[in-house]
């Protein structure tokens with residue numbers, strides 16, 4: 091593997107456009123024709139759940155090639171007790187640099203920083219192929235579900251510190267920071283700030299459909 095020297099640092103204001111463009115390049119046509127992840131991170135930074143200390147960029151030869159961002163999320167048990175968790179996404183590596191280990195290094199760096207900040211559990215919706223090697227396990231192993239007792243296949247849990255779970259049922263509540271992405275017109279308008287790109291179909295969209303409609307039996 092021909093990995094180049096890299097640096098990882100916190101994102102700052104001067105990086106915003108480059109990071110949004112990187113996100114757009116990485117997610118374009120991945121889950122549906124076009125993408126909205128660049129708009130998501132644009133609005134996320136002003137949301138109360140955003141954790142700026144865990145927004146990292148990775149640079150190679152002075153160019154940002156990867157980034158990761160986190161939001162606060164929570165679990166609520168059947169008695170109304172709450173447990174603070176964190177959730178990353180979008181995370182991306184520029185297509186030119188994918189599958190060379192950069193994503194692994196960046197994600198694991200963010201775990202170390204999150205641990206130092208006192209966080210103990212990361213919960214995400216993601217393609218298990220990308221995350222089981224990072225220590226994520228199915229939500230069902232920790233009795234973490236959505237309202238209604240549904241265990242989505244892509245809902246994944248990673249303990250940053252061991253033994254966070256005692257078998258009780260927890261309901262996952264993600265941040266509402268992505269809510270503005272439902273406004274397709276706002277996404278389209280925001281997208282005009284970037285170079286034109288053609289929307290189209292690719293097989294990963296079917297993969298996304300399958301994962302996002304899959305649940306596990308308790």
Ligand SMILES: CC(C)(COP(=O)(O)OP(=O)(O)OC[C@H]1O[C@@H](n2cnc3c(N)ncnc32)[C@H](O)[C@@H]1OP(=O)(O)O)[C@@H](O)C(=O)NCCC(=O)NCCS
Nearest residue numbers: 116181182183188189190191192193194216217219220223
């Ligand atoms: C997903 C993504 C962040 C991973 O970063 P990356 O630098 O490409 O991945 P890495 O080379 O570090 O590999 C990470 C893990 O992915 C998995 N992986 C690697 N190549 C893979 C492949 N061809 N197919 C399936 N999984 C693969 C492995 O589990 C690997 O970990 P391991 O080497 O420790 O076993 C990156 O590919 C990306 O930005 N993809 C487009 C956007 C995206 O899908 N983001 C995540 C949304 S859920």
